[in-house]
Amino acid sequence: MKKAVETVLPFTSKSSHAIERIRADFPILKREVNGKPLVYLDNAATSQKPLSVIETLRNYYLEDNSNIHRGVHHLSQKATEGYEQGRKNIASFIGAAEPEEIIFVRGTTEGINLVAHSLVKEMIKPGDEILITGMEHHSNIVPWQIVCEQTGAKLSVVPINDKGEIIFEEYEKMLTSNVKFVSIVHISNSLGTVNPIHTMIEMAHDKGIPVLIDGAQTVSHMKIDVKDLDCDFFVFSGHKMFGPTGIGVLYGKRKYLEMMSPYQGGGDMIKSVTFEKTIYNDIPYKFEAGTPNIAGVTALGSAVDYINGVGLDRIYQHEQELLQYATESLLNIDGLRIIGTAKNKSAVISFMLEGIHPHDIGTIIDLEGVAIRTGHHCTQPVMQRFGIPATARASFAVYNTKEEVDVLIRGLDKVKKVFQ
Amino acid sequence: MSELKTLYQDLILDHNKNPRNFKKLTNANRHAEGYNPLCGDQYTIYVQVENDIIREVGFEGSGCAISKASASVMSSLLKGKTIAEAEELITLFQKLVTGTADPMEEIDRVGKLAAFAGVSEFPARVKCASLAWHTLRAALEDKEQVVSTEV
Ligand SMILES: Cc1ncc(COP(=O)(O)O)c(C=O)c1O
Numbered sequence: 001m002k003k004a005v006e007t008v009l010p011f012t013s014k015s016s017h018a019i020e021r022i023r024a025d026f027p028i029l030k031r032e033v034n035g036k037p038l039v040y041l042d043n044a045a046t047s048q049k050p051l052s053v054i055e056t057l058r059n060y061y062l063e064d065n066s067n068i069h070r071g072v073h074h075l076s077q078k079a080t081e082g083y084e085q086g087r088k089n090i091a092s093f094i095g096a097a098e099p100e101e102i103i104f105v106r107g108t109t110e111g112i113n114l115v116a117h118s119l120v121k122e123m124i125k126p127g128d129e130i131l132i133t134g135m136e137h138h139s140n141i142v143p144w145q146i147v148c149e150q151t152g153a154k155l156s157v158v159p160i161n162d163k164g165e166i167i168f169e170e171y172e173k174m175l176t177s178n179v180k181f182v183s184i185v186h187i188s189n190s191l192g193t194v195n196p197i198h199t200m201i202e203m204a205h206d207k208g209i210p211v212l213i214d215g216a217q218t219v220s221h222m223k224i225d226v227k228d229l230d231c232d233f234f235v236f237s238g239h240k241m242f243g244p245t246g247i248g249v250l251y252g253k254r255k256y257l258e259m260m261s262p263y264q265g266g267g268d269m270i271k272s273v274t275f276e277k278t279i280y281n282d283i284p285y286k287f288e289a290g291t292p293n294i295a296g297v298t299a300l301g302s303a304v305d306y307i308n309g310v311g312l313d314r315i316y317q318h319e320q321e322l323l324q325y326a327t328e329s330l331l332n333i334d335g336l337r338i339i340g341t342a343k344n345k346s347a348v349i350s351f352m353l354e355g356i357h358p359h360d361i362g363t364i365i366d367l368e369g370v371a372i373r374t375g376h377h378c379t380q381p382v383m384q385r386f387g388i389p390a391t392a393r394a395s396f397a398v399y400n401t402k403e404e405v406d407v408l409i410r411g412l413d414k415v416k417k418v419f420q
Numbered sequence: 421m422s423e424l425k426t427l428y429q430d431l432i433l434d435h436n437k438n439p440r441n442f443k444k445l446t447n448a449n450r451h452a453e454g455y456n457p458l459c460g461d462q463y464t465i466y467v468q469v470e471n472d473i474i475r476e477v478g479f480e481g482s483g484c485a486i487s488k489a490s491a492s493v494m495s496s497l498l499k500g501k502t503i504a505e506a507e508e509l510i511t512l513f514q515k516l517v518t519g520t521a522d523p524m525e526e527i528d529r530v531g532k533l534a535a536f537a538g539v540s541e542f543p544a545r546v547k548c549a550s551l552a553w554h555t556l557r558a559a560l561e562d563k564e565q566v567v568s569t570e571v
Contacts, residue, residue, distance in 0.1 A: 356485075357459075357483060357484035357485060358459070358484075359459050359484040359486075359545070359548065360428075360484050360485045360486070363427065363542060363544070363545060364428070374459070375458055375459055375460075376459075376460060383460065389459065389460025389461070389462070389482065389483075390459050390460045418428050418433070419433065419436075419485070
């Protein structure tokens with residue numbers, strides 16, 4: 001496998017060489033929007049893609065396209081290789097014990113739904129509880145509500161404090177013997193809060209409760225090791241980690257995956273089929289019915305190579321610098337309030353400008369070429385918790401620079417001028 | 421700043437800052453609630469209708485500048501109009517913000533609403549501008565359910 005970035009340079013000065021080189025890997029960053037250079041600060045929604053990933057997709061369809069696990073012919077073997085190499089890359093990327101514990105799904109949403117459907121719905125009884133937190137994305141709320149509706153179980157929610165942190169004492173109290181499953185987000189996409197999942201998993205395990213971690217905002221920003229965390233499930237989306245849309249990962253411990261029932265029935269998930277009896281395939285194939293997203297998996301493997309090439313330690317360090325710089329710069333603006341002020345934060349900043357609706361902010365700075373997200377970010381309960389309809393959110397990736405933060409700040413000054 | 425000007429016209433900024441008829445009408449005999457779940461904009465439109473004529477209009481709620489100014493301008497145009505005339509205005513406004521109005525034909529009827537023509541250049545904001553008008557239609561039809569921009 002080719003390394004996407006060969007040399008290791010420190011990210012120090014404002015527009016260090018290293019960042020310029022990284023930016024050069026992302027063709028879209030060269031484009032203009034509304035006649036201004038694009039400043040892409042909506043990375044929590046989806047990240048941009050490096051050329052290496054785009055080339056992998058292109059080459060797959062140009063050179064190797066074929067179905068997998070079925071043909072004896074050359075192309076089918078090449079496609080199968082690319083697909084299974086993607087699985088191995090992902091397994092070692094997150095520290096899974098074995099590639100078989102990696103199930104390919106469409107994204108975080110499907111990964112959570114799979115666990116809700118194939119494990120939790122089957123084992124939960126009326127009166128049992130599923131425990132989540134007050135900062136979950138809708139995709140880590142609604143699947144559990146559906147399970148609760150179907151089984152008579154109850155969804156319990158650990159409250160968060162004014163900084164947007166989980167209230168730890170409440171979590172401890174709420175981990176009663178009624179709780180049969182815990183599902184928590186690692187990094188909040190609307191608040192930026194990094195939850196202390198290591199301890200939270202340990203506490204749940206002390207009571208014998210399995211834990212799923214929503215890692216959608218984690219994997220392209222922070223090193224993760226599922227063995228060290230000891231989480232039972234870990235889910236994330238390819239498109240937020242420089243990979244294509246429509247591909248995501250469910251990691252599960254072998255012992256759970258083996259006891260779970262299939263998610264969908266069809267080709268590839270079976271060993272043998274007769275009209276009398278069907279024998280399911282082993283993991284991971286038991287959960288991958290039908291022709292999967294072969295191109296997506298292959299390109300996701302390439303996205304992992306890209307991240308490894310840059311190095312998550314350096315990514316983390318650079319993004320923390322950006323977070324600090326952006327937080328300070330934003331707080332210099334009169335009437336600006338940051339929503340989500342946890343001690344441990346990722347480079348996601350939600351904010352409000354006094355008297356100006358986030359949508360108006362978004363539209364005006366878009367004319368300056370700056371892309372941010374405005375709205376509830378699929379976390380309506382978080383908005384309710386803070387008594388606000390929406391926020392403006394700037395979220396950063398490794399290719400963002402302090403100069404881009406400055407462009408954002410100048411854009412916000414313009415917003416204020418329009419509304420003064 | 422030229423595109424900015426086409427969206428955030430002075431009239432819109434003024435109505436956002438000082439919304440007209442921004443109050444609950446206690447004597448309203450029609451009202452409806454409108455909601456845009458994507459941005460959280462939420463308004464209640466109150467109308468007092470007598471013999472098919474709109475006597476008074478008021479509105480409450482919160483949202484972006486475009487939605488608030490739109491509700492405010494709407495409320496200031498409706499007084500004294502018949503229900504049929506109000507329906508016509510609703511249709512005209514919709515045409516205007518989606519860029520399908522014929523300026524030659526509609527020019528004398530547009531008046532203040534012309535300030536919203538720029539919205540058609542911002543597809544993501546058309547719903548903001550339309551929310552109050554959809555809600556007005558529901559109020560005039562005396563519909564009970566909440567109007568949502570997402571159906
Ligand atoms: C924390 C979190 N969880 C889950 C999701 C859902 O991911 P996807 O839409 O890729 O399934 C997102 C994406 O917005 C997210 O930020």
